[in-house]
Amino acid sequence: MGYYEKDTALELADKYNTTDPFEIAEYLNVHVFYQNLHPSIMGFYKYNKKNQYICINENLSITEQIVTCSHELGHCKMHKHVNTPFLRANTFLSVDKFERQANLFAVELLLPDENWHAYAKELKTIDAISHHTGIPKELLLLKYQKLVCCYV
Numbered sequence: 498m499g500y501y502e503k504d505t506a507l508e509l510a511d512k513y514n515t516t517d518p519f520e521i522a523e524y525l526n527v528h529v530f531y532q533n534l535h536p537s538i539m540g541f542y543k544y545n546k547k548n549q550y551i552c553i554n555e556n557l558s559i560t561e562q563i564v565t566c567s568h569e570l571g572h573c574k575m576h577k578h579v580n581t582p583f584l585r586a587n588t589f590l591s592v593d594k595f596e597r598q599a600n601l602f603a604v605e606l607l608l609p610d611e612n613w614h615a616y617a618k619e620l621k622t623i624d625a626i627s628h629h630t631g632i633p634k635e636l637l638l639l640k641y642q643k644l645v646c647c648y649v
Contacts, residue, residue, distance in 0.1 A: 502601035503643070505574050507513055507609065516606055522551060529566065531555035540565040542572035544580070547606040549573050560631030564603060571602030601643070604636040608649060 510516045513524045522529050529547040533552040534540070539561065543550045551569040572579070576595050590602050607618075618625045626640065627634045632645060 502571065502598050503605040506571075506602050506605035509570075509574070510562075510606060511608070516609065518570045518603075518606060520562060521606075522566065522570055522573075525549070525573070527551055527570070529553065531570070540569050542569040542581075546577055549577070558631075563606065564632060564636070567603035567606050570597045570606070571599035575599070575602060597639070600636050600640050604632060604640045607632055608637070608640065610644075613644070 509521050513521050514519060519529060529551045531553050532555060534552070534556070536554075536556065538554055539557060539564070540551060540553040540594065543552070551566060551573065551631065553565050559566060572581070575598055579595060581595055608626075613626075620626050620629055623634055623637045626632070627637055
């Protein structure tokens with residue numbers, strides 16, 4: 498796991514000349530909307546009748562909305578027909594793989610390697626990079642693990 502998510506994110510960023518998940522969603526004709534969701538729900542992706550939707554909790558900060566949109570865009574590109582709430586409620590199939598892939602996609606889209614290396618050199622720690630970019634530490638750790646794994 499890791500190259501697929503990275504390649505998918507970079508392909509979109511290159512094709513549309515942006516890493517802004519909202520712009521990419523618009524190019525892909527993915528409908529993004531906002532709702533007042535429970536505080537534990539940041540957003541979700543839904544595919545219905547050939548239409549794709551990303552719902553984002555309107556109570557999130559702008560930075561959280563960007564990260565959430567990136568994550569849900571990952572589901573849109575890599576798990577187009579997967580209804581994860583359905584899987585959680587009705588089967589024993591783990592959705593952890595899907596969530597991990599969407600998280601990797603999000604961090605690869607929002608923080609390409611060249612930016613990662615520049616921030617790592619300047620800021621030194623995952624905490625500092627997270628504080629500077631607004632990207633959650635958990636996502637940055639996934640990227641770090643992938644980078645270390647690739648260099649070993």
